[in-house]
Amino acid sequence: MYIHLLERLALPALSRVTPSRFWEQHGEMLRFEGLDRAEQERIQTKRLREIVAHAFTHVPLYREVARERGLDSRSIQGLADLSRLPILTKAAVQAAFPDRISAEGMDRGEWRFLSTSGTAQRLMILQDFGKRDVARAAEARAFRLGGGYRPGHRLVEIPPDVCNIACGLEGETMGGVWDQV
Numbered sequence: 001m002y003i004h005l006l007e008r009l010a011l012p013a014l015s016r017v018t019p020s021r022f023w024e025q026h027g028e029m030l031r032f033e034g035l036d037r038a039e040q041e042r043i044q045t046k047r048l049r050e051i052v053a054h055a056f057t058h059v060p061l062y063r064e065v066a067r068e069r070g071l072d073s074r075s076i077q078g079l080a081d082l083s084r085l086p087i088l089t090k091a092a093v094q095a096a097f098p099d100r101i102s103a104e105g106m107d108r109g110e111w112r113f114l115s116t117s118g119t120a121q122r123l124m125i126l127q128d129f130g131k132r133d134v135a136r137a138a139e140a141r142a143f144r145l146g147g148g149y150r151p152g153h154r155l156v157e158i159p160p161d162v163c164n165i166a167c168g169l170e171g172e173t174m175g176g177v178w179d180q181v
Contacts, residue, residue: 003152011151019129025137045078052076060100061092 011023032040053073055062065086066072075084093101106128143149 022133022136058103
């Protein structure tokens, strides 16, 4: 009963009174999975064209790369055309970070800076509320597919850093996971 109330009332209501749209994104993912393969491919191609057009129009680094390659937003019509785009090196992304690798006019007040486990010399991951909502929706969907978990089920999540400490990646410890919580 609790799970049903959460999914049918509380989470949809939350979408109406907060900026979070993760539950709507979750529903969109479920609807997408129910479509036939041809319709899924049509939507994916449409979204690919939209994101490429947006990047070429609003992201300085991608606009420069497109010009250098003689590309415009019509150049990328489907997955087969992706090979025409150059692979950006880590150095190029770092040199452009964050101003030339993010869309012009973004509200930086909504950015969340995330870190990686030492794969870059400096913080390079940005996430706005839209990206956060999609990530939360995908996580909810993955939990449901992977183990039948639905919002409201009891769940324990052990952050990766705790495992690094407790599992010995940062040297041996005398305690266990619970000592790190």
